Amino acid sequence: MSVSTFDVSGQRVLHPGVDEFIDLVAELKEEGFNMVVDLTAVDYSLFPNRTDLPENVKPERFEVVVSMINHQTRERVRLRIQIQDENPVVPSLFDLYPGTEAMEREVYDMFGINFSDHPDLTRILMPEDWVGHPLRKDFSTGQIPVQFKSSKAKR
Amino acid sequence: MTSEVIESREHSNATPKNDERVRLRDGSAVLRISDSEATSMVESTSTEIVDPSEETRMILNMGPSHPSTHGVLRLILELEGETVERSKPVIGYLHTGMEKTAETLSYSQGSTNVTRMDYASPLFTELAFSLSVEKLLQIEVPSRATWIRMLMCELNRISSHLLFQATNGMDLGAVSMMIYGWREREEVLRFFEKVTGLRMNHNYIRPGGVAVDLHDGWQTDIKRLLEIIPPRLDEYDDLLTGQPLFQKRLQGVGVINTAEALALSATGPILRSTGYDWDLRKDEPYLAYDQVDFDVIVGTHGDSFDRFAIRLNEVRESLKIVEQILELMPSGDYRVQDKKITPPPRARIDESMEALIHHFKIFTEGFHVPPGEVYAAVESPRGELGCYLVSDGTSNPYRMHIRGPSFVNLQTLPHMMRSGLIADAVAVISSIDPIMGEVDR
Numbered sequence: 001m002s003v004s005t006f007d008v009s010g011q012r013v014l015h016p017g018v019d020e021f022i023d024l025v026a027e028l029k030e031e032g033f034n035m036v037v038d039l040t041a042v043d044y045s046l047f048p049n050r051t052d053l054p055e056n057v058k059p060e061r062f063e064v065v066v067s068m069i070n071h072q073t074r075e076r077v078r079l080r081i082q083i084q085d086e087n088p089v090v091p092s093l094f095d096l097y098p099g100t101e102a103m104e105r106e107v108y109d110m111f112g113i114n115f116s117d118h119p120d121l122t123r124i125l126m127p128e129d130w131v132g133h134p135l136r137k138d139f140s141t142g143q144i145p146v147q148f149k150s151s152k153a154k155r
Numbered sequence: 156m157t158s159e160v161i162e163s164r165e166h167s168n169a170t171p172k173n174d175e176r177v178r179l180r181d182g183s184a185v186l187r188i189s190d191s192e193a194t195s196m197v198e199s200t201s202t203e204i205v206d207p208s209e210e211t212r213m214i215l216n217m218g219p220s221h222p223s224t225h226g227v228l229r230l231i232l233e234l235e236g237e238t239v240e241r242s243k244p245v246i247g248y249l250h251t252g253m254e255k256t257a258e259t260l261s262y263s264q265g266s267t268n269v270t271r272m273d274y275a276s277p278l279f280t281e282l283a284f285s286l287s288v289e290k291l292l293q294i295e296v297p298s299r300a301t302w303i304r305m306l307m308c309e310l311n312r313i314s315s316h317l318l319f320q321a322t323n324g325m326d327l328g329a330v331s332m333m334i335y336g337w338r339e340r341e342e343v344l345r346f347f348e349k350v351t352g353l354r355m356n357h358n359y360i361r362p363g364g365v366a367v368d369l370h371d372g373w374q375t376d377i378k379r380l381l382e383i384i385p386p387r388l389d390e391y392d393d394l395l396t397g398q399p400l401f402q403k404r405l406q407g408v409g410v411i412n413t414a415e416a417l418a419l420s421a422t423g424p425i426l427r428s429t430g431y432d433w434d435l436r437k438d439e440p441y442l443a444y445d446q447v448d449f450d451v452i453v454g455t456h457g458d459s460f461d462r463f464a465i466r467l468n469e470v471r472e473s474l475k476i477v478e479q480i481l482e483l484m485p486s487g488d489y490r491v492q493d494k495k496i497t498p499p500p501r502a503r504i505d506e507s508m509e510a511l512i513h514h515f516k517i518f519t520e521g522f523h524v525p526p527g528e529v530y531a532a533v534e535s536p537r538g539e540l541g542c543y544l545v546s547d548g549t550s551n552p553y554r555m556h557i558r559g560p561s562f563v564n565l566q567t568l569p570h571m572m573r574s575g576l577i578a579d580a581v582a583v584i585s586s587i588d589p590i591m592g593e594v595d596r
Contacts, residue, residue, distance in 0.1 A: 011529070011530065034417055035417055035420055036420055037420060037422075037532070037539060037541065037558065038530070038541055038543065038556075038558040040543055040556040040558075042528075042545050042553070042554045043554075046547075046553075047545075047547040047553055050526065050547070051526065052526065052527055052528065065528075065543060065556075067530055067541070067543075067558075071433060071438075074438055074439060076530075078530060097418060097420065098418050098419055098566075099418055099419040099420030099421070099563065099566060100420070101185075101566060102562065102563065102565070102566050103420075103563070106562075110254075119183075119185075119187055120185070120187035122189050123247075124246060124247060125246065125247040125250040125595060125596075126247060126250065127190075127247070128189060128190050128191060134252055134255055135254060135255055135554075139255075
């Protein structure tokens, strides 16, 4: 599999494409990476000229970051998956690692990135009827009155 | 193995997703219904029954403000009589967008923000944040700073586990335990107050070292703690560990096995209670944990009693570490002497123009961190606490993410509660020891 590897201060970082992502995770699971420690995302829209990507990886607006650990060899690996701005979809890791359920829901809630085949892709931290995804860089803070469900004020 | 044990996805895939009632009957322990669905089901008076077993099941809402839920955890429980069949933790009631806030704060202000996440063990979040900033800056903190960090973190582990002993006892009806646990915790917090000025939310561990050096005579205070706490832990053994009533409430309640815990990304005492030996202090030594001697406590049965016993004995192990730190504490600086990162001492500001400028720059603009991304993890009392940091070269983090162990561990709750009594649900929540500030961030 042609996945670019990159070493960042002693940590192994892989850059799979969206299509090869799930196969790579399955392969890593076979290899002995027995836990997905963390799953999060970054919105790079205000930081377009980053330099920490290998040449053959096209930078996109969103990046899903998955940290995995191999308890036997005490190795860690980080997967950074570039996801386009329009209709961002990533395959869910739920079938391989059920522990990603809450983390994927959080990323969906905060970034609006969809995880296909996720069993319960709903908001987890924000209220169900919230509009927008707070950790996106274009979601401004401090200017919107707090959205209480019963509030009569303009939203 | 895992997918069969944890979730029977095949089952749920086989059923049409649009049929809500069928979807609710899937084989998993997690009740996957939304807030409004739960509300409508609680309020619904409809008598249309698809599945005969439906008649005996009811949806019960527990929380978000329930004395046993440690803050604002809400549970939607599906009950069959008094037995919990499936459940869903509903969180977010304490969500204040701290990860978003972190993007508007400079690196030197950042630890003030993160310390408010896990308010029972604030120093660990500060530590994870500081370690990741230091990794990006590629600086090495002086050894005294490292050892002070270790001392404070181990004391914090003690205070956090003592808080668990208090609340766990309270949840199970051993109300006097609450007073005892709180009493010993207070002794530790008194030491924190002496060192950091605050009992909680210390903002003590900062990028580049710690805020202030330990006070004169700190050894005496530590020795006093080392004298006071161990006999009181033995009292806990008398009061709780050996009591048949207490054992009956916890043993065999909320059982989880290693495969399930690993699949659900559970860490800390939950993973260790299944007999799995994994502690970042031993397995990926950070700070100077490779220079101290301590044991990793593991359980056997993966039940609530094991988790209780692990936390009680981890206090003893932490005391052992503190005792060694007392001997090994090196002298030297308590923070890096890099004027671009640490502010100058107050006295220097009056006499040196450069010191004044550096002070001004650090407190207005903050220091710049080279672009890059990094993940640093520490073993908090609840499990792996990680900080993922992305820097764009300015003085504010571009993105800061905290991997909260409470947030991830909470996923084990439906599996532990499954087919247990509703009274045991309280014991299970307590044994996970979630801190809602960290769950919701």
